[in-house]
Amino acid sequence: MKRLLVLIPLFALTACVYVQDSHLRNKGTEVSKEQAALVVLGKTEKSWVLANLGTPDRIQADKDGIEVYEYISERRNRSEKKFILLFSIESDTVISRQVTRVVMRNGVVESIKTTDA
Numbered sequence: 121m122k123r124l125l126v127l128i129p130l131f132a133l134t135a136c137v138y139v140q141d142s143h144l145r146n147k148g149t150e151v152s153k154e155q156a157a158l159v160v161l162g163k164t165e166k167s168w169v170l171a172n173l174g175t176p177d178r179i180q181a182d183k184d185g186i187e188v189y190e191y192i193s194e195r196r197n198r199s200e201k202k203f204i205l206l207f208s209i210e211s212d213t214v215i216s217r218q219v220t221r222v223v224m225r226n227g228v229v230e231s232i233k234t235t236d237a
Contacts, residue, residue: 142199144215149174150193151220156232159222164229169222176222186230191220 151173158164158172169189176189195215202208217237223230 139202140199141202142197145196145198146193147196148177148193149191150218151191151234153234156220156234159229159232161229161231166224166227166229169224169229173220173222185226187224187227189222189224191222193218193220 155173159169166187173189173191177192178190180188180190194217197213197215198210199213200208200210218234219237220232220234222232
């Protein structure tokens with residue numbers, strides 16, 4: 121009987137040895153195909169880009185009047201593994217990444233390109 125009383129808590133603990141929690145989340149600014157299609161090369165201005173696509177995640181400027189706006193969207197899986205309240209391991213994995221580059225010369229869109237990385 122004593123053995124049984126000792127084994128019951130041990131079996132209960134083995135059920136709680138490992139717990140995993142996982143979350144999907146989006147990060148950054150996504151530019152849809154429909155939004156990109158509204159851009160008219162050589163006519164669409166910087167003010168329209170900012171008003172309709174939002175603030176870019178990255179901006180590069182050149183002294184020749186060239187500006188490059190990058191809109192970077194990532195889908196991430198964040199998971200946490202816990203072991204009997206002793207320690208936990210966290211990981212953050214990029215599942216997909218989309219970069220939209222808008223190149224402007226003197227405030228007018230010269231090109232727009234979306235790539236999946």
